[in-house]
Amino acid sequence: MYVVLGGGIGGLSVVHYLQKSSFKNVKLIEASSRVGGWIKTTKTPEGFVFEQGPRTVRPKGVAGENTLALIEDLGLVNKVMPIQYNHPAAQNRLIYVNKALHTLPFNNIRSLLVTQTPFTKPLICALFQDLKTPKKLVKDESIYDFVERRLGKEIAEYAVNPLICGVCAGDAKEISVKFLLKSLFEAEQTYGSIVKGMLMSIFKRKPSSIFQTKCELFKRAEKERWSVWSLDGGLELLPETLRISIKNQQADVLLSCPCTELVFQNGKAVVKVSEKIFECDHVISSLPAKQLALLLTKQHPELGKELSSIPTVSVVVVNLQFKGRLLKENAFGLLVPSSEKLPILGIVFDTCCFPKGDNTVLTVMMGGRWFDQFFGNDPSPDKLLSTAVQYVHSILHISGDPQAHEVSLLRNCIPQYVLGHYERIERIKAYVNEHNLPLSLVGASYDGVGINDVILSARTAVKNLIKIFNDGEVI
Template sequence: MNKQHPVIVVGGGLSGLSLGYALQQQGVPYRVLEASGRPGGVIKSLHVAGFELDAGPNSIAMSPALRAYFEGLGLGELLVEASAAGKHRFLVRNNKVHAISPHPFKIISSRFLSGAAKWRLFTEIFRKRGAANTEETVADFVTRRFGKEIATYVFDPVLSGIYAGNVDRLSIQEVMPMLSDWEKQYGSVIKGMMKSKGMGGRKIVTMKGGNGLLADRLGALLGKDLQLNNKVTGVWLAEDGSYELSVSINGLVSTLKASQVVFAAPAYATAYAIETLDYSLAAALRQIEYPAMGVLHLGYDKNELPAIPDGFGFLVPSAEQKHFLGLIYNSAIFPFKAPEGKVLFTVFIGGAQQQEVLQQPAEMLQQQVIAEVNALLGIKVQPVMKNFQVWEKAIPQLNVGYAEVRNKVARFEAGHPGLYVAGNYVQGVSVPNIISSAEKLAGRIRDAQ
């Protein structure tokens, strides 16, 4: 590879921005090319009528390393921890909102599950291991270990909340690998959970001013090395050992040279750019599902609402047949998100199980969702603020068969030294995963220069 040219990062979402910053910190010349006119991907914040809204990630699981990262960006003082209410989670069943604990033995004492389901949960430790090296859907794995009811009323809404996914298609080995690993190692998920280091423990935070400030700050630090409206349409190996990229810049096509190239754009965009290099991988990337997701923010006058249990929010199993997946009670966990005397909810709509819902006229859909939210919470009034955003291609779905995508990515990188496939469909969809993966990849790139 030719070291005279910069590393080019294709994609200016959080994956590309954080990688560009990591390369900058390690002294590696780089350039980040973003096809759209705005960096950050699905990270977006806005202010409406005094409400602070996040149309992308609403919260971040914090660790000491991630806190140090934010402080290095000059954003540490903007981090706000969730209130104690954030520890309380709820699920919907039979049109009622039920408090739920993530600990299986506390679930046993709740009224949320039937006696038969509790017995299946309690006796999971006695069940035999499944077949080795078999990729399973979340629904198949959970039904085998815990029964259909727990798959339907616990895992279905939880995976909708994290991935906006369908448990009948998502791979347990990809989205909840620890459960599969515990079964292999201990013969039981419950045994593995008991032997693991706690049930989590990371503090949940958000940024005062909106989580979009993370993308804004990274973009500002990259400066002129972040170039918008630059769409990469092809990549090939040049005679001097560098890579050449065909780039459409505001409709005009030019050629750029790079010492190394990182594809940090969504899978479907990367497929377009690498098709001439590896048709098989490009075809596999095109198969990755990116369902649309709607985000509806609702603001209410607090004094007009009934007593609503403080908590993080609630998730809705698909069996309940509502028009939305779940709700975050933003102003309960982060009071500054709403003006004094107001309440803010964020409602998620669509995903892999509800694509037809988003085909309805937007105003009709919003009214249906508001009616369902109001009925579940006993609200008799209409919101004083609403804001609706639709992401046409939101969260990548790591469905059964995704292991072959990983294999093809590995073969592609091995066969094309200096080319890397990144992005949240490779690294994980959470902010901490994306940032830590970017720092590791930057080290690999530096060492290869």
């Protein structure tokens, strides 16, 4: 028997791939009363879609193709809503600096040559600075320091700082460049500069597909030049469809069943869930690392310590719907650099991506690395709502109250890949191997923060199991 811990997109994908490769007797154990983890969509009575977690997925690269293949497998192709490269939501990203909105100048070659506020020089100057700056051999560095050193302070402050707020609600001065922007880090370490490394990568052969035949939906995404995609009715359709699919194929899905202890003995794993105990051949954990640490730290304190050292941040998501088309800018949304010292990380313009009649739907993200500083221990939903509405008023000049809203406080929802994360993950994997633990690790804590990374980590874990057990069909 194989036990999968956690029914977020990671755990559900593991079960899907296990079934696809003909592993039988799979049990999924989920603490809450629903599957999906952070992927959660609600609909207002008037039919407005409020995403409380992720909202869009990128179609690019190996991980992007893998997710699109999953979408095909699940029969969800007709539900996919792409945003193409030439759409304003793909072209325009705004930052809020010095009490004004500015468009980030990264959307075309021409924008490299002109000076756009808040930058004081054209971006091309940053590229020359990179070419002139000597290589510095480092084991790891913060993304902020790396970019400031190679491309200048303005790019670090106005582009990278808000980007990291948007990607992981974190502080660019703490996040590892080696982990999150590995290709840029390696470009300097190998070729001496980001620009040279990027030029060299053009000549390197990239795998065109991870599958023997390219997935049809991925081909369509390439042909139609998708920037990102979502699902009609909201992204929660993906975990919900996975739940139905794995149940139809006889997976045992236990909801409202938190795992309380995990013990390894005689090459097997013993999983404790309330009063029940399951012995199994292998456990695949898709739990956040801190949660997994709690389960095994008694037997494996060293591993528990490493797992619990992966920090997380909490994010407040406030969905708002206003009557009328109130946005002056057509863009994906805006991000706020942490140097502005505001409680908000950014605002997504949902109805610019997917219009909904004569209405404006926005999602305000707040807190992240600075949650405690701005909101303390236990902020009330009213305070969170009023803070979000206040900044919608002051930044976007949208007055009046929203017609519908939803406030969600997502505690410890985003892992932070801080300096040394890469080495920590190597140590964790080495520990599991050296102690022959029948345990695989999947999910956002380890190999990447996005949905694509998590689904790919699930597929990789199952591929490795096929090798270990010399069983199952190749996926």
